[in-house]
Each structure stands twice: as C-alpha cells, then as structure tokens.
Amino acid sequence: MKLAVNVIKLMALALLVAVLVHPLKSEAAVNTSAPDLTMTIGNVKGYVGDTVDVPVKINKPNKGIAAYGVELNYDSSALEVVGIKEGYGSGDTAACSQNKEGCFWSSYDNSKGYLRTAWADTTAGDHPITETTTLFTVEFKIKDGKKLGANPLTVDSSNKESLSFSDVSNHPLNVEVENGQLTTAKSSNADLSSLQLSNGKLTPAFSKTVDTYKASVAHSVDSISIATKAEDAHSTVTINGKPATDQYSLETGDNTFKINVQAQDGTSKDYTIKVTREKDQTTVNNQTDSGKGTHASTGTSQTDSSNGTHVKTLPKTGDDSYIDRYLNIGIGAVTAAILITLVIYYRKKRMTQD
Structure with a gap:
C-alpha cells in the first residue's frame, strides 16, 4: 500500500512538471455545461514604479480539485x-x-508575457481543494x-492548453x-x-495639508539642515529650486x-519655512549702553551719542568742573548750553555778592 501511495506521488510530481512545460489539455476549456x-x-490599480500583488482565486467548487494548470497572459x-506566491500548496x-x-x-517569461502555475494533491486524492481559496498571487x-x-490579465479559456482543472477521479x-x-497611472x-x-x-x-x-x-546657530520625505517615493523634492543639501547657511x-x-x-x-535667526545679544547690549551715553573712556573731547554732537570739555578748575561734568553725562547740546549759562550766571552773581 505504501509503495502504491509513493508511486501516485511520483506520478503527481511528474504531472506537474509536464504542466509547466506544456499545460494539460482539458475538455473543460470548451465545456458548455454549468x-x-x-x-x-x-x-x-498601481502607479509607475510600484510593485503590486494580483490574486487569483476560486470560489467553492462543486467537486474537489485534485490538480490544476493555468497559463496567464x-x-x-x-x-x-517579479514573483509568484503560492496561496494553496507548498512551493518547497x-x-x-x-x-x-x-x-x-x-x-x-517576461519576454513573451506569460506565466504558468501548476498544483497537485500528492496524497492521492485525500486532500483536494474543496473550499473558496486563493490559488496564487502574482507580483x-x-x-x-x-x-x-x-x-488585461487573461487566461485563454478557449485554448485547451491554457486551463486545466481535474477532480480526484482525474x-x-x-x-x-x-x-x-x-x-x-502616474501618481x-x-x-x-x-x-x-x-x-x-x-x-x-507639521501636517501635509499645511x-x-x-x-x-x-x-549661535549659523546653519540648519532640512529633512523632507515625500509621501510618494516616486516624487521629486527640491529646496529653493535645487536638490536638497546637508546644510543651509543662515543670515541674521x-x-x-x-x-x-x-x-x-x-x-x-510648495511648502514654505521662514527661519528667523536671532540677533547677536552682545552687539545689542553694547548698542543699548551707547544709547544711554555711557563711554568707555574720557578725554579732552567727547561725542554726545544721543544726537551725535561733538563737544569739547573745559579745564577742570573751580566751578568749571561742573560744566565738564554736565558735558560728560551724555545730555543733549541744547540742555548743556542752558546749564553752562546758569552755572556762569550764578558764579558771577556770587562773586558780586562777595
């Protein structure tokens, strides 16, 4: 008995090999009955460059299927x-x-535009296909x-050599x-x-709709990198009209x-990003101090930074030191002139009283 089963298995394997080389001739291809x-x-549906799966299925058969051969064009x-994946049966x-x-x-054969599949129940009819199933999937x-x-993806059912299904009684x-x-289509x-x-x-x-x-x-950040990813791998992405680079310089x-x-x-x-690089805070602080009239050094002449007027200090003798003090505190030229006049006036008045 065991020998008989092995013989049947060998016959089934030989049948499958023959189907791949030359599909079975079957009257099923021209049978007009139900x-x-x-x-x-x-x-x-798919886009250019994609790899897609196309399944080939059967509904529940009226009789158990013991073998089949299919040529698809x-x-x-x-x-x-690029590949054919078995849905029922082992490809090992x-x-x-x-x-x-x-x-x-x-x-x-991609040069001729056809593929062939074959399957057989190697248990001599003990495990035929009896339910709805996916026979195979083409990539x-x-x-x-x-x-x-x-x-079109077609099987020429009018050709006896393109389609063959048989039951357990062959x-x-x-x-x-x-x-x-x-x-x-193109995406x-x-x-x-x-x-x-x-x-x-x-x-x-980030949102793709924004x-x-x-x-x-x-x-301190003087350059930046921008990482982008297109939703469709076949799309082309450019930044400022050129292919993306590793780093982009930033101006203040x-x-x-x-x-x-x-x-x-x-x-x-188009997507737009506005990146703002902050100002140098050291420069900003120095400019603020200069606006307040602070000077790093003193000398015989100063510039009034509030209005750009150049003034000359007077010798620091007697009450003249007050005049120099007013000129060096960074007040405006007009205000300084008024103060100088007042100082001179009160000095003369005091001398007269003395």
Missing part, C-alpha cells in the same frame, strides 16, 4: 513579473510531497513607460474564468509625509526656504 467553479483574476511592455520542491496541501510550481512591477491605463472540471486587469501625489529641522521648532506642527511654517533659532534675521514637491504626473506643491 461551471463546476469560477476562477477570478484580481482587478488592481499579460502585456510585457507595461508589466513585469524538496518537501512538498509531505505537505497535505500538495505541491505548487510556477514559472514565467507585478509596473514599468516606467508611456503605456498607461488598463492592462475527470476534467468545467471552469468559468473572470479575467482581471492591472490599471496603471498625482505631491504631499510631504514628514518635514523636520535640525534646530528650531516648526510652528505650527504649507506655511515658521521657526526661530539662536544667533529671516531666512526663507521654499520646498517644492513634484509628483509623477507633473502635479506640484
């Missing part, structure tokens, strides 16, 4: 198969004969070409095929998914950065 099951190829000028050729879900094989890469729109099953398509997504500064905090907080921001940094005051996102289809969106 279908035993329906096989559905997915309808999927696609436009190789627009699509490229070394151990699949021990798997109760049976063995799955696949192959494809397609959308080529960067001019051919956009609907790309009788053909009638299969209805619902062909699918992969609709390709119009020109949004950023993230925006960060190496210094300073964006105000308001396009204007402000930030401030200390005077306002610095404006315009970030442009260009989508695949030409859609464009």
